[in-house]
Amino acid sequence: MTGKRTARQTAVFATLAILVLSGALLSLYIGSVHISLPDIFSALLAKGDETARVVVCDIRLPRLVAGLLAGAFLSCAGAAMQSLFRNPLADPSITGVSAGAALGAVLVICVFGQGALGGYALQAGALFCGLAACAAVWFLGRSRSGGVSVLNILLTGIAVNAFCGAVVGFMMYSARESGLKSFVFWSLGSLDAATWSVLVPCAVLGGIALAVLYLNADALNMLHLGQKQAFHAGVNIRRVQFAAMACAAALTAVSVAACGIIGFVGLVVPHILRLASGADNKTLLPLSALGGAALLTYADIASRAISLTDAVPIGAITSFIGAPVFLFILSNSRQTR
C-alpha cells in the first residue's frame, strides 16, 4: 500500500487490458452471421451495410457491453465484500442482494407475465428487491449495541439468501413450463436479454457505485486491520462499512437486473488478482474490473461457441472454467507460502 505501482502490477494491468480488448473483438466477430473485421469496425462507426450495422450494434455490442459491465461490477463488489468482511471467501451474494434481486424479477414476471422480460419493470423490481434484501441483512445483522458485527451480517445474509431462493423456487414450481426458462435465466445468468434500454441505466448506476467505492479504497484497506484498529488509525468505521455495503449491493443488483445471477465471478476474480498483485484496493479495484470484464467476455464467447442458437447459461460457464482455475491457483499459492 505504498501508493506506487510495482512492475508486477503494471504487467498484470497490461495483460488484463489486452485480454479485454481481444475478447471484445472476438465477441463482436463470432455469430451465426459472418461479418468481416473491417465491416465490424465500419458498423461500429455507423457506416457500411445496414444488416451488419443492426447485427453488430443492436445484437452483438449490447451483449458484449452487458458482459463487460456485469463482470466489472460483480468483481469489484466481490473485492469490496472481501475487504469489508476481512475474508477471501466473501462474495456479493453474501449480502442477500442477488437472491433478493432474482426474487424481485420473478415476482414481476408472475404479476406482469412473460412480456415483462427485458422491460423496465423487471429491472426495477430486481433492483428494488435486491437492495431491500441487502438492507434487511444490514439491519437484522447489526448487533444489539448498534455496532456492525461481521459474523452477524454473514449469517443473516445466508438466511436471507436461502429464504429468497426458496420463494423463487416455489413461484417457479407454480409457474410450470413457461417459468422454467426464466428460472434458468435468473439462477444461472444470461446475456440474452441485454438491450441498450436496460444497459444504459445499469451502467450509470453501477458507474456511480464504482466511483464511490474507489474513493473509499484507502479506508477499505484499513478495515483489513480490524474494526478497532482501523478506528484508532482514524477511519470512520460506520461510514466506510455502509458505503462498501451499499456500493457492493448496488453493483450486484444492477448486474443481476441486467444479466441474472452469474456466480463465482465476484468470488474468484478479486481473489486471484489479490494473489497476483497485492491486497491494496487502490490497485485491486481497477484490476478486478478488468479481470471480471475479461472473464465474462470469454465465458460468453465459450457459451456461444458451444451452441450458437441457444447459448449455454453463462453462469454455468463461469463456474465450470472458474472453479478448476481457482483450485489450481489456490494449491500453487499454498506451496509458495
Added chain:
Amino acid sequence: MIEAFDIHFSYAKSGAEILRGLSLSVADGEFVALLGTNGAGKSTLVNIISGFERQNLGRVLINSADTTKTSAIELAGMRAVLEQSFEPAFDPTAFELVLMGRYARTGALGNSDEDIAAAAESLRMTGLSEFADRRYSTLSGGEKRRANISRVLAQIYSDNGDYKGKNLLLDEPCAALDPAHSLLALKTAKALSKAGASVLCILHDPNQAFRFADKVALLKDGKIFFEGSPSEAANACMLSEVYGADCKITSAPDGFPVAIFC
C-alpha cells in the same frame, strides 16, 4: 493530555459492572503505568479512553476535546493506540502495516514521501528495518508486536521531535517481547513522554512500571485503588493485596525497587 472522569462500564450481556466511577489523568510529558490483575478492566479502560467504546457513563477528554464529540480522524491525529495482539487480513508486509498507521495523514494522492520516511524511521525505532518487506504471517510473535508498535509510532510521528499534544495508549507493549526488546519498547515510549507526549501504558510487570513510569496507577474493583509515584507504589503490603499473591520488595543494584512475588 488525557483526562477521564467518573468512568462506568458494564458488559451488555452479563450486566457485570467492570469499571465503577474511575477517574484518571495523564499530563503532557507524563508516563503513567496502569497495573492490575487479568480481567481488572485495563484494556476496557484503554478502549474507552481511545473513544472506540462509547457505551459508558462519564467523560473522556483528549487534549480537552470530548472523545464522543470528536471525529475518528481528528482523534487519530491526537492519539495512537497499541491494541492487544491481532491478525490483519490478507497478510500485509511489515512496511505496509506500518504505513497503515499513517492513514489519518495520508491525502487523496496516496502516501507522501513524508509518510514513507515516518514509516521507515518507526521500523528502525523497534529494530525491524531489515524485516520491512517480510509478510506479517512470517514474523514471530515478538516481531509482530514490534511491527505494531512501529505502526503506532508512525501514526503520531513528529519529524521535528516535538511530541507535545500527542497521546499514546499502550496495551501491554511488552507482551511476547524478549527482555532486550521490552527495554527498547519502554525506552522509546519514555523518550516520547520526555519529548512532550502523554503516555498511558498497561504493564504486567510492576518492576517495569517502577523503572519507567512517572506515576503508577493500580486498578482494582473497577476503581483506581492507588495512584502515586513508583517509590510509593513499591509497597509490599499493597501489591500483595492487589495481585492476591505474596509480595516482597527489594532493590536493584541501581537503586530501583524490585517486587518479587512468591
